[in-house]
Amino acid sequence: MIITINETPKIVIKNVYYTYANGTTALKNINLSVNEGELIGIMGMNGAGKTTLIRTLNGLIRPQKGNVYINGENIKSKNVGKLSKTVGIIFQNPNHQLFSNSVEDEIKFSLKNLNLSKSEVQGKTEMVLNTFNLGKYKERSPLTLSGGETKKLALASIVCRDPDILVFDEPTLGQDAKEIEFFTDLIKNEIKKRKTIVIVTHNIEFAIENVPRIILMANGEIIADGPTEELLTKEFLINKCSLVLPQITKFNTALNSIGIKCPKDIRFKNDMIIFLENYLQNKKVST
Amino acid sequence: MPDSIIKYNNFYFRYKKNPNYQLENINLEINKNKFILLAGETGSGKTTLIKSMNGLIPQFYAGFYKGNVIVNGKDTVETPISELSTEIGIVFQNPENQLISLDVEHEIAFGLENIGVPKEIMEKRIKECVKVTEIEHLLDKAPFELSGGEQQRVAIASILALEPKVLIMDEPTALLDPYMAQKIINLLKKIQLDQKITIIISEHRLDLIMPFVDEIILINEGKIIEHDLKENVINGNNFDKIHINKPLIYSIARRLKEKNLYKDKIPASIPEAMEFFEKWV
Numbered sequence: 417m418i419i420t421i422n423e424t425p426k427i428v429i430k431n432v433y434y435t436y437a438n439g440t441t442a443l444k445n446i447n448l449s450v451n452e453g454e455l456i457g458i459m460g461m462n463g464a465g466k467t468t469l470i471r472t473l474n475g476l477i478r479p480q481k482g483n484v485y486i487n488g489e490n491i492k493s494k495n496v497g498k499l500s501k502t503v504g505i506i507f508q509n510p511n512h513q514l515f516s517n518s519v520e521d522e523i524k525f526s527l528k529n530l531n532l533s534k535s536e537v538q539g540k541t542e543m544v545l546n547t548f549n550l551g552k553y554k555e556r557s558p559l560t561l562s563g564g565e566t567k568k569l570a571l572a573s574i575v576c577r578d579p580d581i582l583v584f585d586e587p588t589l590g591q592d593a594k595e596i597e598f599f600t601d602l603i604k605n606e607i608k609k610r611k612t613i614v615i616v617t618h619n620i621e622f623a624i625e626n627v628p629r630i631i632l633m634a635n636g637e638i639i640a641d642g643p644t645e646e647l648l649t650k651e652f653l654i655n656k657c658s659l660v661l662p663q664i665t666k667f668n669t670a671l672n673s674i675g676i677k678c679p680k681d682i683r684f685k686n687d688m689i690i691f692l693e694n695y696l697q698n699k700k701v702s703t
Numbered sequence: 704m705p706d707s708i709i710k711y712n713n714f715y716f717r718y719k720k721n722p723n724y725q726l727e728n729i730n731l732e733i734n735k736n737k738f739i740l741l742a743g744e745t746g747s748g749k750t751t752l753i754k755s756m757n758g759l760i761p762q763f764y765a766g767f768y769k770g771n772v773i774v775n776g777k778d779t780v781e782t783p784i785s786e787l788s789t790e791i792g793i794v795f796q797n798p799e800n801q802l803i804s805l806d807v808e809h810e811i812a813f814g815l816e817n818i819g820v821p822k823e824i825m826e827k828r829i830k831e832c833v834k835v836t837e838i839e840h841l842l843d844k845a846p847f848e849l850s851g852g853e854q855q856r857v858a859i860a861s862i863l864a865l866e867p868k869v870l871i872m873d874e875p876t877a878l879l880d881p882y883m884a885q886k887i888i889n890l891l892k893k894i895q896l897d898q899k900i901t902i903i904i905s906e907h908r909l910d911l912i913m914p915f916v917d918e919i920i921l922i923n924e925g926k927i928i929e930h931d932l933k934e935n936v937i938n939g940n941n942f943d944k945i946h947i948n949k950p951l952i953y954s955i956a957r958r959l960k961e962k963n964l965y966k967d968k969i970p971a972s973i974p975e976a977m978e979f980f981e982k983w984v
Binding site for chain 1: 720721743744745746796850851852874877878879880881882883884885907910946947948949950951952954955958959962964965973974976977980981983984
């Protein structure tokens with residue numbers, strides 16, 4: 417029996433170049449392929465081209481050279497409105513994408529053009545407001561919300577449209593632990609639904625715990641693409657991208673330097689706790 | 704108390720259109736020459752508290768207040784903001800919003816001109832603060848063409864030129880990449896020690912900042928729930944309860960301590976933790 421697997425990647429970027437009107441080259445020969453259900457992170461120093469790159473995914477930025485394919489189709493001649501049903505981008509500054517008079521209207525506006533009936537829109541709006549714990553603010557103006565809540569509303573307004581591809585620009589910025597946990601659960605859930613997720617982030621601790629594959633960018637180019645724990649523990653890459661080593665790696669190195677043989681591949685906080693629990697228990701027993 | 708620079712006495716504040724108080728019964732004393740972390744969940748009142756430290760609240764924000772805030776003996780309600788700005792300098796999260804001049808030198812001179820500092824003193828102060836913030840090579844550049852980290856340093860320099868006794872930074876590294884964030888934090892600690900000023904930082908990246916902190920102020924739902932030395936706060940119960948991004952080493956040591964495996968005080972940084980683990984090699 418022959419099993420055919422649809423192997424068309426969800427996102428393909430081929431030889432993409434982009435130069436801004438002021439002469440700054442933001443993207444140089446970008447090649448990238450992301451499969452359905454994949455979660456990737458894009459990291460790099462300020463000005464490396466990360467935000468420009470994600471803007472090519474829904475046509476906000478049209479490359480001067482090269483092509484972007486979404487679901488196997490070249491998006492060159494597709495308009496941003498249509499593309500945004502497939503590719504939802506949540507920008508770094510949520511204020512740039514919120515403009516309704518109330519939190520409830522913001523969600524309703526997002527659900528427009530999806531061919532839903534009035535009652536379906538109402539039902540879905542209420543469900544989304546509940547899921548995102550925004551129900552209590554539904555009559556308030558988005559402008560009066562705190563930074564964290566505004567970010568949540570921007571998130572809700574895109575996720576409620578159920579796009580196949582979700583793109584987040586610095587989603588954990590200015591967020592406290594509870595909000596980051598909420599976001600982490602949200603992306604895990606979306607991945608279960610076979611959504612494809614791209615996250616631009618400076619948050620190394622978040623990336624090492626939650627993102628399996630990382631793209632590192634410097635000066636408009638992709639300089640590395642691979643498993644997170646492999647890339648984020650290589651000092652020359654870290655330095656080139658203006659990052660710092662994850663705390664877990666620094667701690668691991670410190671433990672080994674004093675003679676505690678901690679396995680080098682420990683990447684998650686919980687695994688480190690288990691290792692140290694066992695280590696200290698054994699030491700206690702033997703002393 | 705001679706060391707005190709800011710003192711809150713039963714201070715309350717709420718914005719005009721909001722029925723709830725954003726700051727409730729604040730009693731807080733900030734001393735000279737300290738590096739202080741202001742920590743709390745989003746929406747806990749950090750930025751509102753910061754704005755009340757130099758009179759922006761209640762002078763510029765419509766709302767209701769009770770109690771008072773005394774800065775170096777001056778009541779923040781009665782003292783002009785321009786006068787308070789020589790005591791308390793604030794750098795906000797996005798430096799772009801506070802950079803207005805056409806080149807960096809004028810940017811730093813702007814605040815000094817406004818408070819009428821004589822030219823020769825102005826030149827001396829500009830020279831000093833660009834050296835401290837390592838931006839000597841940027842003086843002729845336009846602020847808008849600088850990188851985020853450079854803009855942040857220009858914003859710090861323009862505030863330092865006013866020689867404030869307290870420098871407040873509202874999430875200074877939020878928009879910076881991790882390397883630049885670390886560099887700015889290191890620079891701030893150096894400035895605090897060299898200039899003997901107090902720096903108050905509201906910051907989400909506790910991993911980066913914790914090694915430098917002397918004291919922590921914990922704020923929750925508009926109330927100060929703890930203000931003490933760093934080690935007392937992180938070994939207390941409140942720090943664990945509030946949902947802030949705790950340093951990795953804190954979370955690990957706390958879990959081990961719950962299981963009776965970690966006997967020392969909970970560390971705030973990796974070097975501190977190593978003192979414990981060295982005993983168990």
